[in-house]
Structure formats: structure tokens, C-alpha cells
Amino acid sequence: MPLTMLPIGKEAVINECRAKETTRKFLEGLGIIPGVSVSIISEIKGNLIISVKGSRLALNRGVAQQLMVQL
Numbered sequence: 001m002p003l004t005m006l007p008i009g010k011e012a013v014i015n016e017c018r019a020k021e022t023t024r025k026f027l028e029g030l031g032i033i034p035g036v037s038v039s040i041i042s043e044i045k046g047n048l049i050i051s052v053k054g055s056r057l058a059l060n061r062g063v064a065q066q067l068m069v070q071l
Helices: 021-029
Strands: 011-017 037-044 047-052 055-059 067-070
Touching: 011 021
Parallel strands: none
Antiparallel strands: 011 037, 011 067, 037 047, 047 055
16 A cells, blocks of 8 residues: 555555656665655645654655555
């Protein structure tokens, strides 16, 4: 399921990134890679604040929809 469907506070593991190559490389630089646990901290106007490896990151809805996660 896409990251945008994950309930706030639940933890999931990233399975794959369906974004373009440049976006994928950017996300990898932030530590958002397959196998990493993420959780949604909050949602503001469709955009997400997520927790990855103890850091908080903001993702817009379009990018978050391209990240597939599994509970």
C-alpha cells in the first residue's frame, strides 16, 4: 500500500519506491530506502511528516504515494 494510506502513529517497512530515478536518488540520500522502518507523525494539508531512523522528514503527498510500504 502507498505510504499515504498508513495511519498516523503506525510503523511500516518500505518495500519499494516507484518514483523517477532523480527522486529515488534524493530519497536514498535521506535514508528512505527499501527495508527501512517509517512511521507517520502528522499530516498537514495532505503532506506528511514522517519518522525515519530517528529523524523527522517532510514529504509532499505526490512523493509519499510513490513509496510502497508493508505493515
